[in-house]
Amino acid sequence: MGIILLKEIQNSIDPKSELNKYWLNSMIRNVDYFKKIYQELEIDDVNVSVHVGVERCFSTTFPKEMKRVLEASQRWTRAGHGRDRNEIQRAWLNLRKVTRTSKIQVGDLIQAIYKLTLGELFTEYLVVDLPYSLEEVKREERFMGLFPEKMSVNAFTDLNLRQPIAKGYLTFKKKKYMKKIEDFLSGLRK
Secondary structure (H helix, E strand, C coil): CCCCEEEEEECCCCCCCCCEEEEEEEEECCHHHHHHHCCCCEEEEEEEEEEEECHHHHHHHCCHHHHHHHHHHHHHHHHHCCCCHHHHHHHHHHHHHHHHHCCCCHHHHHHHHHHHCCHHHHHCCEEECCCCEEEEEEECCCCCCCCCCEEEEEEEEEEECCCCEEEEEEEECHHHHHHHHHHHHHHHHC
């Protein structure tokens, strides 16, 4: 019989709250059984992966003008992968029209999204309860919409026969992160 670990994550549901909380629960099952076999048992770095939703943070803070620029760029990119020459031309003309009337360039917006979803920056808006620690934070590389949907957050803990259970919350400071996005975007407009 192998070591049976139970890892459970329960997502926060309230979209209007300032914080999103994710309940983390890891445990060794059948502790009594293992105590009979082993005097000492250590399981290091029990990893719990959480997908923190960020799409709404971007979609509600990005101004319409910036969304139009991103949408036009996305349309042109999609058209370029197709075979419809008319759609490619219409998408290109639309992109030129939108970027001509906007002070902000597509590259600047993509760079802003990239910087705002760097793991080092995003970690500032995460708190994890002991006995958990943050390990790796990164954006999910592929996203089909205008904005990234999720950030992948890995928390880890150690378990042993004296402490077979680890419980705690991973907290995402959503409102503070949205404020950071707003501040960052206001810097682009200047």
